[in-house]
Amino acid sequence: MKTIVVSNRKGGSAKTTTAVNIASGLAKHGSVLLLDFDTQGHASIGVGCDLDEHLGVHSIFDGKTLSETFIPTVHENLTLSPALVFFDVYDYSDLSGVLKNRFKREKIADFFDYCVIDTPPTFDALLKNSLEVADIVLIPFVPHHLGVVAVGQMMRALYKSASDFNRKIAEVFILPVMFNPHVNEHKDSLEKVKISFGKSKLLSPIGIDIKLAQQFETGTPITLDTKRSKGLKDYSRCVSEILAKLEVKG
Ligand SMILES: Nc1ncnc2c1ncn2[C@@H]1O[C@H](COP(=O)(O)OP(=O)(O)OP(=O)(O)O)[C@@H](O)[C@H]1O
Numbered sequence: 185m186k187t188i189v190v191s192n193r194k195g196g197s198a199k200t201t202t203a204v205n206i207a208s209g210l211a212k213h214g215s216v217l218l219l220d221f222d223t224q225g226h227a228s229i230g231v232g233c234d235l236d237e238h239l240g241v242h243s244i245f246d247g248k249t250l251s252e253t254f255i256p257t258v259h260e261n262l263t264l265s266p267a268l269v270f271f272d273v274y275d276y277s278d279l280s281g282v283l284k285n286r287f288k289r290e291k292i293a294d295f296f297d298y299c300v301i302d303t304p305p306t307f308d309a310l311l312k313n314s315l316e317v318a319d320i321v322l323i324p325f326v327p328h329h330l331g332v333v334a335v336g337q338m339m340r341a342l343y344k345s346a347s348d349f350n351r352k353i354a355e356v357f358i359l360p361v362m363f364n365p366h367v368n369e370h371k372d373s374l375e376k377v378k379i380s381f382g383k384s385k386l387l388s389p390i391g392i393d394i395k396l397a398q399q400f401e402t403g404t405p406i407t408l409d410t411k412r413s414k415g416l417k418d419y420s421r422c423v424s425e426i427l428a429k430l431e432v433k434g
């Protein structure tokens with residue numbers, strides 16, 4: 185199983201949109217587990233889950249197994265562990281290593297080909313739990329000045345966290361989102377990221393498509409849509425690029 189953590193401390197940078205569409209896109213290639221670690225629960229809504237009715241992924245911090253939080257979704261190959269909306273990370277003194285422990289004890293890797301984790305716009309214990317199981321960290325960013333600053337901050341935080349915990353850093357890729365090729369600020373921001381982190385770290389951009397916002401109303405990710413759309417095309421290409429990166433990684 186390969187685990188992709190979608191993360192950016194900056195709010196509103198399309199983490200959830202990316203997590204949901206990558207998860208459902210990967211579900212065309214194998215079995216996928218989507219973990220909604222953000223208590224806003226937007227990824228859960230994105231795959232058609234009614235948030236009030238279930239245990240959630242955060243229940244593992246109260247001694248539940250991960251598997252008992254699993255629920256089916258709109259796609260047979262896509263399993264969700266939804267968010268627990270009322271969970272508060274600050275009620276707990278030590279949450280380290282819990283997800284990693286559940287993965288190991290429940291042999292989660294035997295049941296899924298891919299795991300995608302949506303994370304909150306914070307660098308807290310939830311993100312740290314996710315990083316402990318990550319093969320790839322994907323940082324979506326809106327190509328504006330503050331978006332570029334946020335990518336730099338994320339990169340530094342990821343390297344610091346890896347060295348603090350003496351852990352190998354997962355491979356990091358950067359995904360420009362809501363990109364408009366006619367806006368100079370967008371093109372310049374992409375250049376800055378390329379210069380700072382290297383061309384190989386940058387995935388092809390996702391353009392603006394209002395269908396990517398509307399999909400949350402129907403609970404059906406655009407990558408499961410049969411109608412052609414820009415969002416479908418862009419995220420399908422993104423999934424192919426991630427699969428290629430995973431193949432190189434072995
Ligand atoms: N490519 C896109 N085109 C149009 N709208 C988009 C696109 N990507 C995301 N959006 C919209 O932008 C908003 C922010 O996206 P999203 O919720 O995925 O960000 P986020 O990083 O998960 O936010 P948060 O930090 O609150 O978790 C949402 O309303 C979403 O529908």
Ligand SMILES: [Mg+2]
Nearest residue numbers: 199200222226
């Ligand atoms: Mg989100």
